[in-house]
Amino acid sequence: MAQSRAAGKLVGHYHYAHINNSATAEADFFVQHASAQPGDVMVLDFEPYGQPVGDSVYASWILEFCRRVRGLTGARCWLYLNDDMAARAIRAGSQADCDAMRAELPLWKACYTGAAGSAYGFTMVGWQHSEQGIDQNVFYGDASTWANFAVPAPTPPAPTPTGANDMAVSPDFESNFDGLNKDLRAWCKAMDQKFDALNKDLRADLARKQQELDAIQAKLGA
Numbered sequence: 001m002a003q004s005r006a007a008g009k010l011v012g013h014y015h016y017a018h019i020n021n022s023a024t025a026e027a028d029f030f031v032q033h034a035s036a037q038p039g040d041v042m043v044l045d046f047e048p049y050g051q052p053v054g055d056s057v058y059a060s061w062i063l064e065f066c067r068r069v070r071g072l073t074g075a076r077c078w079l080y081l082n083d084d085m086a087a088r089a090i091r092a093g094s095q096a097d098c099d100a101m102r103a104e105l106p107l108w109k110a111c112y113t114g115a116a117g118s119a120y121g122f123t124m125v126g127w128q129h130s131e132q133g134i135d136q137n138v139f140y141g142d143a144s145t146w147a148n149f150a151v152p153a154p155t156p157p158a159p160t161p162t163g164a165n166d167m168a169v170s171p172d173f174e175s176n177f178d179g180l181n182k183d184l185r186a187w188c189k190a191m192d193q194k195f196d197a198l199n200k201d202l203r204a205d206l207a208r209k210q211q212e213l214d215a216i217q218a219k220l221g222a
Contacts, residue, residue, distance in 0.1 A: 059093025
């Protein structure tokens, strides 16, 4: 995988289902060992041939596994099925489970007959059309399709708002603030006193001017 990442390749992780185990335990094991990174896809290969579990649990097991993986990684698992397993899971599963599988899980279908065939109501994202030599596949989508199902990038935490009540105030700050407030009150009191004295002088000056004016008017009247 390191070489693939270094070459800029997209990476997927593939788990073969063992349904005699609990789906949750299988999913936890898958996630722990895959060590998936943002942009990676997670795949459940569901072909439980030879495992002593009836078809009726297929759909519910698939859902439990894929929902657990999504809860742990954020990725929507691709579901790898062939025609036989798809038909058996849908035929034996409850309607609710089958509807949920179709709605939640993209299908990667294995079919080697020359055509992809039925998608069984799923959204098909991949078709494995040959297993000769190496498996050969077609992906139905682009980079955004891949990213839609992959492990998402982590969401950065929202900044914590800092209100007035959230600010820690040190004792030194409180002491300095109290001293400054005391000085300010003293300055305001001194200014009030000066203003009162100035106002008193101004009134006295106006009174003298008025007396002088009255005297002049009296002389003019005589």
